Amino acid sequence: MEIRKFKKEDARKVSNLIRKCFREVNSKDYPKKVIDFMCSHFSPKKIIVNSAKRQIFVAVEKDKIIGTVSIHDNIILTVFVNPKIHGKGIGKKLMTKVESEAKKNGFKSVKLPSSITAIDFYKKLGYKKVKVMYELNFGKTIEMRKIL
Numbered sequence: 001m002e003i004r005k006f007k008k009e010d011a012r013k014v015s016n017l018i019r020k021c022f023r024e025v026n027s028k029d030y031p032k033k034v035i036d037f038m039c040s041h042f043s044p045k046k047i048i049v050n051s052a053k054r055q056i057f058v059a060v061e062k063d064k065i066i067g068t069v070s071i072h073d074n075i076i077l078t079v080f081v082n083p084k085i086h087g088k089g090i091g092k093k094l095m096t097k098v099e100s101e102a103k104k105n106g107f108k109s110v111k112l113p114s115s116i117t118a119i120d121f122y123k124k125l126g127y128k129k130v131k132v133m134y135e136l137n138f139g140k141t142i143e144m145r146k147i148l
């Protein structure tokens with residue numbers, strides 16, 4: 001497995017991966033209208049627009065995109081792994097990648113808006129809850145922070 005920078009040609013595959021996670025995994029914790037909003041929000045076009053404002057990485061195995069993560073300054077966003085291969089350490093490797101990017105850029109801590117679904121994953125990696133946030137379209141998220 002290799003972690004590399006996102007290229008524009010990856011946009012459709014990254015969008016499909018994120019949408020698959022929302023439909024198959026996050027849908028257990030969020031109402032349908034939030035899942036529908038998220039799926040339309042993470043279109044290939046939107047991902048390309050985002051890639052101009054933040055660093056996006058993809059995890060690739062045998063030419064297939066199996067995970068993604070992004071970072072803007074010290075804010076980690078959009079951590080997704082193909083549901084077929086959850087629990088095999090890919091999410092952790094993606095997090096290590098962006099945490100080291102933040103460190104390299106001089107940040108002493110990182111923060112992220114966690115889905116309800118991923119709280120225990122982040123806790124395992126040393127993140128602590130800061131506050132609960134609600135937004136009409138995005139639903140409930142939990143701000144979490146880790147000192148690097």
Ligand SMILES: CC(C)(COP(=O)(O)OP(=O)(O)OC[C@H]1O[C@@H](n2cnc3c(N)ncnc32)[C@H](O)[C@@H]1OP(=O)(O)O)[C@@H](O)C(=O)NCCC(=O)NCCS
Nearest residue numbers: 079080081086087088089090091092114115117118120121
């Ligand atoms: C959260 C997510 C990225 C984790 O990816 P992953 O590749 O399955 O995670 P890893 O295999 O690297 O797990 C690392 C550790 O966390 C644990 N872990 C992973 N997901 C967990 C969960 N939901 N609850 C509890 N522990 C979890 C693993 O067991 C592993 O523990 P270990 O180091 O003791 O073996 C993945 O489950 C996912 O894509 N979820 C849906 C999308 C989502 O909610 N993303 C977060 C958006 S904020």
